[in-house]
Amino acid sequence: MARITERASWPALQEHGREWEGVRLRDLFEADPDRFRRHHRTFADALLVDWSKQPVTDRTLDHLLTLAREADVPGAIRRLLDGERVNVTEDRPALHTALRAAPGTSIEVDGEDVVPEVMATRRRMAEMAAAIHSGEWTGATGRPIRHVVNIGIGGSDLGPAMVCRALADQAKPGIRVHFLSNIDGRHLEAVLAEVEPAETLFIVASKSFGTQETLTNARSARTWLLEQLSGSDATEVVRRHFVAVSANTAAATEFGIDAENVLAFRDWVGGRYSLWSAIGLPIVLYLGAEAFEDLLAGARAMDEHFGSAELAENLPVILGLIGVWNNDILGQETHAILPYDEALGLLPAYLQQGDMESNGKRVTLEGVPVDYPTGMVVWGGSGTNGQHAFFQLLHQGTRIVPADFIAVAEPPHDHPEHHRVLLSHFFAQTRALMRGKDADEARAELQEKGLDAERVEALVPHQVLEGNRPSTTLLLRRHDPWNLGALVALYEHRIYVESVLWGTNAFDQWGVEFGKQTASRVLPHLEAGAAPGLFDTSTEGLMERALRWQEAD
Numbered sequence: 001m002a003r004i005t006e007r008a009s010w011p012a013l014q015e016h017g018r019e020w021e022g023v024r025l026r027d028l029f030e031a032d033p034d035r036f037r038r039h040h041r042t043f044a045d046a047l048l049v050d051w052s053k054q055p056v057t058d059r060t061l062d063h064l065l066t067l068a069r070e071a072d073v074p075g076a077i078r079r080l081l082d083g084e085r086v087n088v089t090e091d092r093p094a095l096h097t098a099l100r101a102a103p104g105t106s107i108e109v110d111g112e113d114v115v116p117e118v119m120a121t122r123r124r125m126a127e128m129a130a131a132i133h134s135g136e137w138t139g140a141t142g143r144p145i146r147h148v149v150n151i152g153i154g155g156s157d158l159g160p161a162m163v164c165r166a167l168a169d170q171a172k173p174g175i176r177v178h179f180l181s182n183i184d185g186r187h188l189e190a191v192l193a194e195v196e197p198a199e200t201l202f203i204v205a206s207k208s209f210g211t212q213e214t215l216t217n218a219r220s221a222r223t224w225l226l227e228q229l230s231g232s233d234a235t236e237v238v239r240r241h242f243v244a245v246s247a248n249t250a251a252a253t254e255f256g257i258d259a260e261n262v263l264a265f266r267d268w269v270g271g272r273y274s275l276w277s278a279i280g281l282p283i284v285l286y287l288g289a290e291a292f293e294d295l296l297a298g299a300r301a302m303d304e305h306f307g308s309a310e311l312a313e314n315l316p317v318i319l320g321l322i323g324v325w326n327n328d329i330l331g332q333e334t335h336a337i338l339p340y341d342e343a344l345g346l347l348p349a350y351l352q353q354g355d356m357e358s359n360g361k362r363v364t365l366e367g368v369p370v371d372y373p374t375g376m377v378v379w380g381g382s383g384t385n386g387q388h389a390f391f392q393l394l395h396q397g398t399r400i401v402p403a404d405f406i407a408v409a410e411p412p413h414d415h416p417e418h419h420r421v422l423l424s425h426f427f428a429q430t431r432a433l434m435r436g437k438d439a440d441e442a443r444a445e446l447q448e449k450g451l452d453a454e455r456v457e458a459l460v461p462h463q464v465l466e467g468n469r470p471s472t473t474l475l476l477r478r479h480d481p482w483n484l485g486a487l488v489a490l491y492e493h494r495i496y497v498e499s500v501l502w503g504t505n506a507f508d509q510w511g512v513e514f515g516k517q518t519a520s521r522v523l524p525h526l527e528a529g530a531a532p533g534l535f536d537t538s539t540e541g542l543m544e545r546a547l548r549w550q551e552a553d
């Protein structure tokens with residue numbers, strides 16, 4: 001896999017990048033009334049994707065599509081969807097798409113059709129949900145389950161947490177869901193303070209079943225529950241209040257979870273792509289099996305689009321190409337995710353892991369260091385709050401931040417006026433970022449306020465907005481599992497397309513281990529006292545100071 005800079009089409013792309021110097025998006029709109037029509041598509045009458053406020057023309061897309069063909073993006077899409085071992089460093093497929101397969105289809109991994117197992121897990125989750133919703137599954141004291149606590153971190157937390165928050169208005173009555181992820185004891189305390197012990201089911205979610213935070217939280221939760229339900233048989237308490245989800249089922253049973261309460265998924269599902277697997281159990285328990293099936297169906301529809309649409313009509317491909325264009329040609333290093341929807345408040349955090357853990361890579365699949373930027377810094381926050389926080393920089397800062405604006409057209413609540421105001425800002429902000437306000441417009445506005453000429457000239461430079469701030473608008477028709485599934489799958493595939501163009505592996509995350517290894521060397525010295533000479537003076541000094549303050553406490 002060549003480095004992107006070695007592609008034959010790269011010099012022409014760079015040259016085209018230079019031609020963008022001084023081009024104003026607002027002029028492109030004024031010169032071409034057809035711009036929006038050509039640079040947006042509506043997917044399944046459910047999701048409109050508009051990239052017309054991105055710094056691209058048909059020629060730009062032609063250059064980018066040439067690059068995509070040269071990088072064999074169609075082949076890469078095929079290899080992903082067919083279950084080939086695209087995750088070369090872990091020698092595995094990345095088959096999160098198989099998790100949302102339709103009943104009756106077949107997808108083979110090493111000659112084994114994996115769909116029956118996927119379906120069996122979905123049925124098992126639905127059965128668990130039915131037993132809990134009907135009250136058949138009770139706690140050790142006979143009380144119905146009213147609280148579900150998912151104990152997991154990263155991909156074993158962010159996905160289900162994001163979906164449950166996004167669709168909370170469609171939750172099953174009588175069930176509350178909680179997410180415990182941080183090792184900070186206050187997170188444990190805060191979650192346990194929210195739940196009724198006898199009515200709580202804990203899900204210990206961990207692909208590896210080796211993550212320190214998750215296992216420590218699970219042990220503490222188990223100790224707490226056994227104390228709270230000390231009148232009940234301990235084995236029965238664990239059997240009725242603890243289930244596990246993992247690709248390492250042996251470790252889950254060794255931890256003490258009943259084998260019948262362990263739901264499995266395969267190691268060819270990446271953590272950050274796992275919400276569609278048994279890791280989605282909190283979603284099924286909170287929203288119901290039907291909602292989960294709709295979520296899968298929306299994602300499956302996007303998979304089918306990804307697998308069949310021509311490159312020039314393929315939404316994940318187009319967004320991936322624009323991502324590389326902004327990042328590697330125009331030099332924009334961050335990417336803002338701005339959901340104008342309170343319920344989608346966890347989407348930026350979810351995509352931070354999805355994108356940065358996938359594309360934060362410095363070598364190609366062959367281990368060759370890259371000489372170009374790869375994964376962007378992904379950040380974000382909900383609209384309109386962001387407007388009163390960081391939008392100043394988006395409009396007048398020296399950094400250009402490509403941003404995704406995401407909203408829902410149909411109001412998901414009974415406050416139509418609020419929704420109109422929300423959407424007015426949503427539509428206005430991408431226009432204001434694109435158009436900006438030049439000196440003449442600023443001057444005219446100041447003059448209209450009746451300021452004297454000297455004051456006007458003094459303020460004009462402060463009021464100018466350069467504009468040309470790129471954005472993609474993703475407008476969902478309505479707030480439902482299907483639409484959300486399609487949206488998330490769009491991002492998953494966009495992230496993959498970028499990795500194909502960069503020649504990097506989107507499915508491993510070796511870089512996360514060293515920090516953890518270092519923590520396991522530090523920990524004993526926080527228990528038994530610092531041992532000089534083992535670490536650098538800063539680390540030792542900090543540890544020593546913390547230990548002394550703790551002792552003095």
Ligand code: F6P
Pocket residue numbers: 153154155156205206207208209210211214271272357509512
């Ligand atoms: O440390 C990063 C990571 O491995 C993520 O990739 C993963 O989603 C998370 O930790 C949790 O891992 P697990 O599901 O194995 O507990």
